[in-house]
Amino acid sequence: MSQRxxxxxxxxxxxxxxxxxxxxxxxxxxxDLIHGLYPDVPGIFVNTRxxxxxxxxxxxxxxxxxxxxxxxxxxxxxxxxxxPVISKDISRxxxxxxxxxxxxxxxxxxxxxxxxxxxxxxxxxxRWKRILSADFAISDQCCHELKVRPLAxxxxxxxxxxxxxxxxxxxxxxxxxxxxxxxxxxxxPRSMPLGFWTGQDVLRYIKETGIPYAKDIxxxxxxxxxxxxxxxxxxxxxxxxxxLGQCMRRRKGxxxxxxxxxxxxxxxxxxxxxxxxxxGLGLMPxxxxxxxxx
Ligand code: SF4
Numbered sequence: 001m002s003q004r005x006x007x008x009x010x011x012x013x014x015x016x017x018x019x020x021x022x023x024x025x026x027x028x029x030x031x032d033l034i035h036g037l038y039p040d041v042p043g044i045f046v047n048t049r050x051x052x053x054x055x056x057x058x059x060x061x062x063x064x065x066x067x068x069x070x071x072x073x074x075x076x077x078x079x080x081x082x083x084p085v086i087s088k089d090i091s092r093x094x095x096x097x098x099x100x101x102x103x104x105x106x107x108x109x110x111x112x113x114x115x116x117x118x119x120x121x122x123x124x125x126x127r128w129k130r131i132l133s134a135d136f137a138i139s140d141q142c143c144h145e146l147k148v149r150p151l152a153x154x155x156x157x158x159x160x161x162x163x164x165x166x167x168x169x170x171x172x173x174x175x176x177x178x179x180x181x182x183x184x185x186x187x188x189p190r191s192m193p194l195g196f197w198t199g200q201d202v203l204r205y206i207k208e209t210g211i212p213y214a215k216d217i218x219x220x221x222x223x224x225x226x227x228x229x230x231x232x233x234x235x236x237x238x239x240x241x242x243x244l245g246q247c248m249r250r251r252k253g254x255x256x257x258x259x260x261x262x263x264x265x266x267x268x269x270x271x272x273x274x275x276x277x278x279x280g281l282g283l284m285p286x287x288x289x290x291x292x293x294x
Contacts, residue, residue, distance in 0.1 A: 002193040005181040006034055009191040018158040019043045023055035024237045027163030028213045029205050030194050042066055048146040050074050050239035058214035070150045077145045082137030083286050085243045090128050092140035134289050161191045167198050203229035241272040241281055246292050258294035
């Protein structure tokens with residue numbers, strides 16, 4: 001079914017397509033499937049400058065890859081727009097609430113835009129109201145500047161394949177159910193040929209086909225007695241210093257993203273913690289405020 005979606009997308013756009021390659025295991029599998037059919041499809045890797053070095057090295061070994069870097073550095077984005085914290089939704093709402101938008105202020109007060117009480121907003125936004133008084137800027141612009149904007153020129157000519165799985169989050173499931181794998185008519189057309197896969201399917205594909213993946217960071221793929229697959233090192237990659245999703249409760253004895261970074265990538269850790277004024281990412285006060293251990 002994924003191959004069919006890939007063919008449909010390629011033919012619909014007369015081959016003027018590209019694959020968004022992050023070096024993570026999902027996009028690695030997607031790129032393999034695409035190249036099995038159409039080796040001419042270029043892979044575009046946006047190097048946000050917050051990529052694990054193992055990921056950058058791996059992506060550079062893939063065929064037909066073009067690497068691009070955003071115009072802004074992560075530090076410039078944090079300084080100019082603010083830090084992405086908790087979730088994109090919370091960051092965006094906090095940005096608007098701080099700029100006086102009534103709908104956003106009401107969400108943090110547990111109300112709908114019309115001012116009536118809402119348990120949903122109370123649960124989702126109300127409990128984070130305290131971030132409005134944090135002494136650092138907050139916004140959801142980061143992904144836009146570092147991942148979306150650099151692709152804008154390319155997308156004038158080519159339409160993307162994205163290695164996203166609908167099962168990864170509630171938001172992605174809703175989007176997938178709305179459009180299916182190939183969103184031809186969306187404001188931003190895109191194909192998600194692995195949309196219906198699970199994380200287990202991805203690991204199974206790699207294990208059974210033996211395709212190269214970023215083993216230096218993910219480790220081996222191992223199977224337990226119940227047939228459940230897992231990687232022995234990182235479970236996920238992406239921007240190593242991103243604060244999004246780091247406020248969740250952790251199981252006792254589990255490291256935070258930053259504790260792990262400190263142990264395994266001390267150079268990147270140092271850069272993330274160094275103040276912005278000294279050329280770092282200035283994360284320390286942000287993590288302190290959010291009680292994220294580092
Ligand atoms: S994943 Fe996080 S750090 Fe990376 S671009 Fe998006 S918001 Fe920024």
